[in-house]
Amino acid sequence: MTRIILASQSAARSQLLAGAGVTFDKIVSGVDEDLVKARILAEGGSPKAVAQALADIKAVTVSDLQPGLVIGADQTLEFEGGLHDKAASLDEARARLLALRGQPHHLHSAVTLAQDGQVLWSEIACATLTMRDFSEPFLDAYLDQEGEALLGSVGCYRLEGPGAQLFAQIEGDYFAILGLPMLGLLDQLRQRGALVP
Secondary structure, three states: OOOEEEOOOOHHHHHHHHHOOOOOEEOOOOOOHHHHHHHHHHOOOOHHHHHHHHHHHHHHHHHOOOOOEEEEEEEEEEEOOEEEOOOOOHHHHHHHHHHHOOOEEEEEEEEEEEEOOEEEEEEEEEEEEEEOOOOHHHHHHHHHHHHHHHHHOOOOOOOOOHHHHHEEEEEOOHHHHHOOOOHHHHHHHHHOOOOOO
């Protein structure tokens, strides 16, 4: 079978692949994500374009150095037309969640498959999530329960955990919301001999 490499340090992406029965190596790309984001945004690119560019560059960078099929992925959060990065502190997470309360936001999840420094395939999936108008006592309890784990997600929530209680409505692919569109990726891995068809 062809070697599969995940060019990501995301625990959620690793768990999704492992949960689907995919055997893979994990190699961090070392890409300066802030520099790439700044360049794309300066060129007038959208949050969706940032996600795709980051997925591409991570996959290509690792595939330049390692044999096999390399998966690059990234996710951006778009709210009121702007790109929002991961919160740096729980105070910032609280402010982010208060801003999102009662409002829709968009998650753009991009995945790229590369080999020998070339993009073979890519896909981007978008989801719209609307938070309910939760109370501040609920928010405080949620922040206490989840703690620093919230800082690992652009939205400051884990939909697969207590974060599910933040939402009134969700439209989009579940795997994309978790940060890795899976179905198309698994199909590509099967087509390219990395998984049993």
